[in-house]
Amino acid sequence: MIADQNEKDTREFAERLERFHTAMYYILGRETQKISPSNRVTIYVVRSSSDVRKLAGDKSGFLQGFYQARAGGSVAFTARVESNGADVSQSEQVLFHEYAHHVMHSTNQWSTPRWLSEGFAEFFSTARFEKNGGVGLGLPANHRAAELALAKDVPIQALLDASAYKKPKKGAYDEFYGRSWLLYHYLLLSGKRPRQLINYQVALANGAAELDAANTAFGDLNQLEKEMNAYLAQRRLKYIPIPDEKLKVGAITVRKMRDAEAAMMPVILxxxxxxxxxxxxxxxxxxxxxxxxxxxxxxxxxxxxxxxxxxxxxxxxxxxxxxxxxxxxxxxxxxxxxxxxxxxxxxxxxxxxxxxxxxxxxxxxxxxxxxxxxxxxxxxxxxxxxxxxDITEIAAHGLERALQLAPYDKNVRWELTQQLVAEEKYAIAYRILLPLANDPHTRSDDNPAIKLLAQIKQKLEQEPRA
Incomplete structure (x- = not known):
């Protein structure tokens, strides 16, 4: 983390981020492993949200942080972080949201529908840091209360189908983020629909379109929407408390930037x-x-x-x-x-x-x-x-390893797919390419991944059966 703020606040937030990271991995059932420096996300903390928007080229007035995934150089930008005791501050919440995106992209080989990506990030952004060292995850998204009550409705079908969702014009606001949080929270913690979220992700991984996967896993979507609304009206919602003994946090090292580093930082940003x-x-x-x-x-x-x-x-x-x-x-x-x-x-x-x-x-x-x-x-x-x-075996395996290290890098995924096609490894190529073909941000007829996927599927159908 590189932060334009004092050492005390930087250290305190770094410690909270380490606890948050460990808690996320605990909930996801993954072992925390030592990650090579260039495969971590570098967090840049700038002075204000207006500086964040300037970097992003955003004119909406809403943006407070953003994340960019790339092999060897994933970055997140947020405004100065101010910790607020047990509860997270607004600046922390934004950064936790962006960090959750990085964790999801780093641990998931498959494409993720927009609602799931944002619902996941919102779910984990509402953390609580207890005095005894424990961390609570999945607390109510109170910052979305006004949005869910007053903003433009997003029907369940539009929420679950990127091609059907019509984002409001610039300056407008709808309940997409709030409904995404609500659906993720309901599926994960209500206990009413066990394994449906997993079944949904499996259907997506097997190539189902977003709405088809939702219908298969969730059944009647109108009924699901009614259940979500009733869930939202409850006085209390569950969350996941994680005791301190489950969290392993290493030593935090903080240093002041040298004058030369500080001088060049505006260029680096x-x-x-x-x-x-x-x-x-x-x-x-x-x-x-x-x-x-x-x-x-x-x-x-x-x-x-x-x-x-x-x-x-x-x-x-x-x-x-x-x-x-x-x-x-x-x-x-x-x-x-x-x-x-x-x-x-x-x-x-x-x-x-x-x-x-x-x-x-x-x-x-x-x-x-x-x-x-x-x-x-x-x-x-x-x-x-x-x-x-000629592509050597070492070079081909190296490209596979690069995608393992950076599964979120679309260029590497595309290159590896083409290499596998050249090697006539069509079944593996199909699995590797699927996230690009199902990417909710590029679901259109001119997406080259969709065309290549169809060609690979044709090759698979032509292969003799055992």
């Missing part, structure tokens, strides 16, 4: 958020100016290399990354930027074989620093693919 050609060129002079004040700082140089790469100055980015690595051979971002810059140079090189070999050397160098970093696995595969070389 924009870079990690993501830039286009225009914003990258606008950002570069700021990065260059800061680097002139700290010409030998590896952190600053790595960030400058990223800004140069984003602006299309690949040779300069390579030189800058090398300078950063000379100052700090363990700089992860400098290694990554070197791989990126070399790959771009190789694509346009008069001697691509030589440059792709340099890419593979850079890949090996980063792999030695962090074995479980997905970028070397991805770019070793790409270095062979783009060079027109």
């Amino acid at each position: 924009v870079s990690k958020r993501g830039v286009n050609a225009d914003t990258a060129k606008a950002l570069l002079p700021q990065a260059q100016s800061i680097a002139r004040s700290y010409p030998n700082d590896p952190f600053v140089l790595a960030a400058l290399a990223e800004a140069e790469h984003d602006a299309g100055n690949y040779a300069v980015a390579l030189q800058t990354a090398d300078k950063a690595l000379a100052a700090d051979p363990a700089s992860i971002n400098a290694h990554v930027q070197k791989i990126y810059a070399l790959s771009q140079l190789a694509v346009n090189s008069d001697d691509p074989d030589t440059t792709w070999k340099l890419v593979r050397r850079a890949v090996a160098a980063l792999n030695r620093v962090e074995v479980e970093h997905p970028i070397p696995l991805i770019y070793f595969y790409r270095s062979l693919k783009l060079a027109g070389k």
Whole structure:
């Protein structure tokens, strides 16, 4: 976590986030494992929600935090966090919501309908931190009370079918988040519909459309909606208390940023958020100016290399990354930027074989620093693919491992599917591609994953039966 706030608040929230993380994994029935640094989500805490909206390019006035998933660089942005005793503050709740998204995407290989993704995140965002060290999860979403009572209705059919849901125009507000929380809470804790949520997810994993999966698992949707409304009207709702002895929290280390790091942080925030050609060129002079004040700082140089790469100055980015690595051979971002810059140079090189070999050397160098970093696995595969070389077994397995490390990365999933198709491993390819074809954000006829899935299905039907 990188936070623009005092040490006391930063430490306190880091401790609460560790307890929250452990409690989530306990509820999900998963062992907490040591995660390689680059496969964790980096949380950026900025001064205000208006800064969050500026980073996101959001003009709604509602956004208070957001999350972006990508291999080797998942990030979340939120406003300053203020802890509020046992109950979570609004800023904590937003961050817990975004963190829950990261946990869901990290532990789930399958596509997730929008209602389920948001209902899951809302369910876990309403945590309680007890004085005895325990954590309560799944408390009532009181922050959604007004929404559920007053905002525009979202019928159950629209809630469960992304293609039927018509999001209100900008500035309007409906009860989608509230109803998503309500449905998830009801299915999980009411005791009225045991295993139906699991059956629903299994149906989705087997390729059922969203509404078909809902009808199969839940039956009469109008009846489900009536039950949800009655559930909401109850005076008390269950939640899940987790005692302290079930939570294992490690030591928390907090340090003040060096002047060079703090100076470059505004550039890093924009870079990690993501830039286009225009914003990258606008950002570069700021990065260059800061680097002139700290010409030998590896952190600053790595960030400058990223800004140069984003602006299309690949040779300069390579030189800058090398300078950063000379100052700090363990700089992860400098290694990554070197791989990126070399790959771009190789694509346009008069001697691509030589440059792709340099890419593979850079890949090996980063792999030695962090074995479980997905970028070397991805770019070793790409270095062979783009060079027109045969894909080795090591490269193919490396791409599979990259998807295991970052199951939320859509580009890696697409590349692995194509590789499996080339190897005529159609059954595995079908399973890997399914989340992209069922992605609620891209459910349209021009989604290439839907077309490829149909082709793979045809191949499977043509295979001789045992």
